[in-house]
Amino acid sequence: MSTARHTSTGTVPVRSGTGLAARFAAVRTFSATLCEPLVTEDFVIQSMPDASPARWHLAHTTWFFEALVLKPHLPGYQPYNPDFLYLFNSYYNTLGEQFPRPQRGVLSRPTVGEIFGYREYVDCAMRQLLADRNLSGEVAGVVEVGLNHEQQHQELMLTDLKHAFSCNPLLPVYREQPRPEVGRVTPLAWCDFDEGVYEIGAAGGFCYDNELPRHRVFLEPFAIASRLVTCDEYRAFMLDDGYRRPELWLSAGWDTVRARTWRHPLYWFERDGIWQQFTLSGPRPVCGDEPVCHISYFEADAYARWAGARLATEAEWEVAASRQALAGNFVEEGVLHPRPAAPGSDPQQFFGDVWEWTRSQYSPYPGYQAPGGALGEYNGKFMCNQFVLRGGSCATAQTHVRLSYRNFFGPDARWQFSGLRLARDPHATGESHRGH
Amino acid sequence: MSTARHTSTGTVPVRSGTGLAARFAAVRTFSATLCEPLVTEDFVIQSMPDASPARWHLAHTTWFFEALVLKPHLPGYQPYNPDFLYLFNSYYNTLGEQFPRPQRGVLSRPTVGEIFGYREYVDCAMRQLLADRNLSGEVAGVVEVGLNHEQQHQELMLTDLKHAFSCNPLLPVYREQPRPEVGRVTPLAWCDFDEGVYEIGAAGGFCYDNELPRHRVFLEPFAIASRLVTCDEYRAFMLDDGYRRPELWLSAGWDTVRARTWRHPLYWFERDGIWQQFTLSGPRPVCGDEPVCHISYFEADAYARWAGARLATEAEWEVAASRQALAGNFVEEGVLHPRPAAPGSDPQQFFGDVWEWTRSQYSPYPGYQAPGGALGEYNGKFMCNQFVLRGGSCATAQTHVRLSYRNFFGPDARWQFSGLRLARDPHATGESHRGH
Amino acid sequence: MSTARHTSTGTVPVRSGTGLAARFAAVRTFSATLCEPLVTEDFVIQSMPDASPARWHLAHTTWFFEALVLKPHLPGYQPYNPDFLYLFNSYYNTLGEQFPRPQRGVLSRPTVGEIFGYREYVDCAMRQLLADRNLSGEVAGVVEVGLNHEQQHQELMLTDLKHAFSCNPLLPVYREQPRPEVGRVTPLAWCDFDEGVYEIGAAGGFCYDNELPRHRVFLEPFAIASRLVTCDEYRAFMLDDGYRRPELWLSAGWDTVRARTWRHPLYWFERDGIWQQFTLSGPRPVCGDEPVCHISYFEADAYARWAGARLATEAEWEVAASRQALAGNFVEEGVLHPRPAAPGSDPQQFFGDVWEWTRSQYSPYPGYQAPGGALGEYNGKFMCNQFVLRGGSCATAQTHVRLSYRNFFGPDARWQFSGLRLARDPHATGESHRGH
């Protein structure tokens, strides 16, 4: 572990030579695959400062390889266009000034075609670099970060498009899907865990620096729900005036609810008395058994309080999830929407479907050290006013996520596929606030 | 005149039958012509709330004919897409809610291709309507307003594109132009006018409601400059600390200068000690003899005060301009940039080149009455916190502008081709503030 | 007139020697008189950026005499406290930087007692200066401006206190008043005026620079109402959905109505189905015959449109008011609230009661020239995005206002005693929008 901490990526590179080249090709191709349903105009739009145009995601992920791999490590490499080094830097101060984020949707040039040309140019140089049998572990490590980085942006591209399409009164469809069949309700069961010292954090294989070092934590006894909270359950919270009772909310959450007049999850709307939701397949009725989705930390926290429970800490989540297989409804399934739980009381849905909000604010692990250089800006500088989410979603690549993977967003963010799982103290007298 | 005031458009329709159909075809075609240099991505972007995407301009001008002409006046007309009636309404409360203006750049659908399809559909129906020999004067009047409306949006399309392109570090070129030759300086002369009662306002032919009724005004004696203020003259103001001396500015102007850190006209930038400006032909050095352009009312007013002069009122301007031919550097010239004055002391440049700020705040003429219905929202409701500009610019159609034409923008607007001409009281002791 | 224009005040000084000293004593004393009902805490508060604490008004009016009269014109004068020259400058850039206006309520020192000490110190020096038999006309002119300036701030002190008290749930009383008796309704009559060239502007005596020069205007025929619009009339507008119909409003006004959720005049509130208003005598029921008050330009304009009329221009107002005696319900009456019109159809209420919004945006008169130096900042730099009000209010000193007096505020300002009088074009077909 200690070695890993001192590479520039904070990781143990897991692939090299042919394997890495194949993975490079696969990940890069998948970005283009995700763009197949788009028309040129779709690539340009930016619906809020937090989101970016698809054309920007395509260029920025390419910029990463150019700026962090090719420029420093491929002798004689000529940048495709020096302006792009500025235009497509996201937040790496180490690498120079950045074009203002909220203005990304103001650019029409380079065109989509030119950006695909840029991708091809960089891919070509990358293939040359990856063909080198003597590729150093350090460079391979940066490439692996670049691929994981691109996978993150693939997910963002989907969630940003969903947001942008939802702003269009025409409610465009990204990809048609068959309507899910209505299934049976899966009752919620509780899984108990004993107190004790546990180890969490990355245990080997590729990981981001923020998953390191693996370390010990003491956990008091806890229980965690066998499945995610469903839309029907969440609707009961809404019907019980959940959005109108300040005692259920964090102070900052209550301010947010009032300022933005939240009354339901993002993308829900009522038509003729029936709750609908906007999906990547267009609008469709809310399915009661599906996991509730597109809620903020504030809403997840308020729901849990109302239900007489709480959210898990990320350590609790990781301990519980460590007994589950890393499988589920990921982007590879192509559904792009969470699915109802399977019958039975076995623990499930830890991976895929929706990112699960934890009650843990995003902080460094004991002994954490950001790497030097630009990669040092990847994770550590965001450890403030963010909450950790775990487990990946239906828009995440299965090859991207890990047991120790830490995602993070501000407590008011709703445009990711984010939901929740309940936890509780085993002997808590925790009173529910139901039945107002 | 009084009749005109009671048509729904406030105008005397000037064309009908074949003439109107021909003009309809010409104006509509010109919108497409202006789009020839664009790639699909260019149609989508919106660089500030005051600007709109080109695709929106194309659709909104079409919506005007659909909502105000075809729906009420062509029996059996089926709207192209009912959603468009909402999507492409700009500010006509009479015709329903509007999609939020600052969000226009968030839409990628309908696509550019679909919008051209919409245009063709509406043009086809319009041709049918215009072929009617019994077309009423009232309907012909609304069509004429629609064509003038489209010409206004053609100009906005150009100024909005210029603004959007200027935000792109790649500084795209809309249309290449030969560099202007450097000419000789044309000295400024003063033209004197006597006191007296003058008539201003539209005297016949098509006009907007805000140019009516023609009425009398008393003018004290005044003098007006023979030509526009040049870049060299404006640069002298900059060098004399014009942007740092509060005594030269209106109070609100001074607040604006500090809040936005203005130091020069919009689109100017210094590179290697040389002043450059961004134009629709890309960046090029500031040409000293050209009229200064892209300045706000605040800047025009401050410059005039510094120069020991003032801006003309719109009545003074109209009286002075009434002796000039309606000719000049309009959009039909294809230059899309103001041109230096011709040699000689004859009054010139009243029409075309740049819109001239007047000191007149935009108010109703005595006896003004807004028409009923949606067209009543065209002009009258903006008579507050706007200043009048006169004479048209290099982006205005010559067939659109008139001696009595009143354009108006807020005092901080800079993205139009706006400049200034000096005026003064003939016996004023008006001290210059030069030579600080 | 031309001489007056070249004094530093733009005025003909009207008093000197004993007369001026007596007026100085009277005006200065009246500021203290207005403070009699206040407790120390009341002097400190500032309820919005547009308002100022009473302690600031008392100090700033004193500063004016210190900075513009004593420092330059009384040999050997020592400023009371050099910090005050900065602390109590309002907006005179010529005289140095200013303490930020919205922060005036953050200061507790100098204390109220110290400020009264400052006043006494300056008054003492002023008495010395005014005792000089050879006092120049120029200096006397600046003193006269200072006294008018103080009278303006006396009015602001009252309106700022009213605003601050209205923010306090305890609704404090500034001064108890007997409830007005309910009278009879005075019907509205119209007074007609012929077209022609009229003279407006100050004709002699003291005036501000913005009332100069006296000049000629051509007026088309017009009619003006014999009295102000009443609360009952305004209530009919409210009941007819006046605040919910966009077609009645200027575009900027409609935006304001929605953003601030205006539904009635400032200080009105409904309790148990009865309209109440907060006054300087505390809350009391709205009296139907009283002039409506505390409305913005936007509301005055919308009301007039609804009523099938319009506001007068300031020239029309001045021509009409020139036939009336300068008398009415001014601050000297001590009522501090507008009064119902007297019976009869004679024109009335032009002076006192409420400031009357005109449709004229605040602009320079032809030949206007701001004086040099600090006094040049008094008026001219605000000639942008303001509307002119005429006639004075129940909080204005009768000895302050004139036929040619031009007050001005932004179109959204409501905290002054501002109301309206209707005007119209005599033969207008002007349709009312009543009876929605």
Add this chain to the structure above:
Amino acid sequence: MSTARHTSTGTVPVRSGTGLAARFAAVRTFSATLCEPLVTEDFVIQSMPDASPARWHLAHTTWFFEALVLKPHLPGYQPYNPDFLYLFNSYYNTLGEQFPRPQRGVLSRPTVGEIFGYREYVDCAMRQLLADRNLSGEVAGVVEVGLNHEQQHQELMLTDLKHAFSCNPLLPVYREQPRPEVGRVTPLAWCDFDEGVYEIGAAGGFCYDNELPRHRVFLEPFAIASRLVTCDEYRAFMLDDGYRRPELWLSAGWDTVRARTWRHPLYWFERDGIWQQFTLSGPRPVCGDEPVCHISYFEADAYARWAGARLATEAEWEVAASRQALAGNFVEEGVLHPRPAAPGSDPQQFFGDVWEWTRSQYSPYPGYQAPGGALGEYNGKFMCNQFVLRGGSCATAQTHVRLSYRNFFGPDARWQFSGLRLARDPHATGESHRGH
């Protein structure tokens, strides 16, 4: 412990009868003592939304006893003024709507005199209640919370006054103090701690709910500094361009530094090349050996990174501080400013002087449960986007603070007496960023 968790205060009441009455008298009297240096005007002002006027602190702490103790628990109690129940509620939604916080400085009534009358009225009733020999433990517990609550507001009253006075160009003095003597520099030593399971949280005696339950944590080995960071050390960070190097800052911190143009701690200013600071004794030169103060979490974090160290977690801090006596430079000392460390390498300054920022975001302890009712709003609802500070400051009452005491503020807050102590991983390769 578990019992304590289920009282309404989450505490074990530690006093009753005479003891509690004496403490009540002492705490309430101390509020008045702190007001002795104030003039009436000082009680009214509010210099920012986060701060409150002194008159509000005095009334709100009184309101607490009225609303949470007297109304529910003293039979026949009549509220002093029903409006006060609304006016002086801070954030207890359970107890009704609240007067808007940023508007507290807009109120002049009730006057300061009336508020002291309100205090006397409530104190009188409280004495009656406390004289009851059968006072329940529950009620005594709420009284104890009310006293701790008042002590918190005493500290806020001092820091809010300091902020307000600092905004006044006259820089008023709250209380004169002799200048500190310049001492010798105390070198920084490191104290090492072993890995292991530790217990933290309140262990008995009065505490707030957020200190409960006492629980176990696993700590990796760590080292902590023997004393606080000094002004001289912080100045070295400033000189090394600390405020201009993005790599030293959290992303949100860097945004804040740029938006607010921070270049030094709050209250520092340079005059004639010498760093001064504003204190409650007026401006005086920065003393190099004093602990640096009035810095935000962002600055503490950036400084630690620059120094090759980090902040302690709150668990680390509590473990280290548990070996120290609860003594130090508290408000009882009357100095109201941090003092230099004593000579020697013994650990010191854990209590008093300045609140120490920890790297722990404010979260619930495992098993935490907010009490029901209004007291449930005291702490739990702020567990979001706040960082924990430990140890109390020179403005904190020694009788208020505890080893387990958790204070919390947002990462950009600077107006508290907040500073930092360094920590580090014992074998860290942690590179310093000094010597830029």
